[in-house]
Amino acid sequence: MRIIMKKVKVTKRAALQLTKGYPLITSQDLINEADQLVAGWVRFTDPQGNYLGTGYLGKQNKGCGWLLSQNQEELIDQDFFCDLFAKAVVQRQQIDNQLTTAYRLFNGEGDGLGGVTVDVYDTFALFTWYNTTIYQQRDIIIAALLAEAPFISGAYEKNRFDLAGLPESQHIYGAEAATPLLVKENGVTFATYLDDGMMTGIFLDQKDVRGRLVDGLALGLNVLNTFSYTGAFSVAAAMGGAASTVSVDLAKRSLAKTKEMFEINGLSLDNNKIVVMDVFEYFNYAKRKKMSFDMIILDPPSFARSKKRNFSVAQNYGDLVEDIAGLLVTKGILIASTNAANVSFDKYRNMVETALRNQGRAFKRMETHRLPADFVINPHFKEGNYLKVLIYEVI
Incomplete structure (x- = not known):
């Protein structure tokens, strides 16, 4: 029919x-x-x-x-979804599951189905739905994934659209995950929560950058991690031999979350400080105290609002770089990152480099990172490659 x-x-x-x-x-x-x-x-x-x-x-x-x-004879049915998921599973086979147990299994339009992503946390799948139309197809989509990924023991979902009576996060299939659920990435352990609002405790798209920290990019350095969330960058730096870390975030829950991340990796808090403070106020505090750092990590949200100011990457990222330039030692390392899809790579790079020049700092770009390989990109949809990370040596 x-x-x-x-x-x-x-x-x-x-x-x-x-x-x-x-x-x-x-x-x-x-x-x-x-x-x-x-x-x-x-x-x-x-x-x-x-x-x-x-x-x-x-x-x-x-x-x-x-x-x-683009095939008018093709039906969009469970077999269609099974084929997409089968290809996605094969593409992720290069992930070393001994070192990394949390990754993006299905990246929306990059894997052929815009409007839904699927992340794996150990043996659990986390579906994120972005609109009501694709959500109405959830039963056959979930069934297709389970058919092609038999290692999944349970599943959760997060809903990034408004629908009366629908929770933003919930368990939907099989076994329930531990609280917290411990996962590995580049050999580092992270505490995640699959049914705790929209966040899980770690942004999987920063896997490669954290991997560089684990591999020793921050070896022997004093690191300032701003907008630190749960301190994942700080933990990666500490595991890679950083001399000290300071994690700064305005959210009060960041203290307990970051402390937990250090503790599960057996890391002392003696040289790993956690500060709950508006990041901009911390910059002023650090300047008054004549503090300096060998490495500064800037990874703000695309938009942020505090009692004193509003911040957007598109308008204010350059100001942020200018604020921290004086806190970075000679030959210090700046890791500048954004996930703002509305800012092109060239515009972003120009904002960062212009701000450094405005502060009289010379620099050399050491590395550039975009989305990791498991975040598959549609080659015809450049906006999908939203992550932009620039690593500089600042002189």
Whole structure:
């Protein structure tokens, strides 16, 4: 029985993008804006009605729909999802499960299905859904993953959209994870919580950068880790031989969370300080005390708000770099990082380097990092490679 799908016309410009494999649909792409409300799978066509691809519409923070297939004979069913997950599992086989047990198993549009990601924490899957349309297909999607990843013993979900009565985080299948669930990354142990709001305790996209710290990038150095969250960078640096670390975050819960991370790795807090303070106020405090650091890690959220100021990477990252430039010793190392997808790599690099020049600091870029290999990127969707990490020696 052939399934009849609603046809949705897109603009000439959008049609050209879809033909090239660009997967994201925006409201501006639709000739009839009311089509945003269409449920289920749809067939996208050009203004003349010629088939472009099959996908769906579902409003989310990023766009309002996704292209899934350019084969008009292909059904979007459980077999379709099984095929996507089977390929994703094979692609992650290079991960050394003796050293790393937390990673991205399925990266949304990068693996062929925009609107959902799946992370693995030990033997547990964590689904993150980004819109109601894909969430309505959750049963067959979950069944497809379990069929192709039999090592999964239980599953959780996080919902990044608003739907009355739906919790933002919950257990959905099989065994329940320990609290905390201890996972490994580059041989370092991290405490994670799969059913505690939107966060788990570690951002998996920073795996490669933490790996460099574990491998000795901070060996013998005094490290300042700002916007430290649960202190994952600090722990990685300490495990890699840092002389000392200072972790600074405004959130009160960061104290207990960071302390836990150090303790489960058998690390003393004597040389690893945890400070609950507005990061900008800490900069002023450190300047008054004439403190200096061999390495400073700047990884702020894309947007942050405190009682005294608002911060956005797009507008204020350069100011942040200028604030810390005087705290960095000669030949110190700056790790500048952002996950702001709305800031291009070139703009971001220019902000960082202009700020250093403004403070009279010469520099040499040592390394550049983007998303790790398990965060597979669609080559036609450059915005998907949102992570930008620049490592400098500052003179």
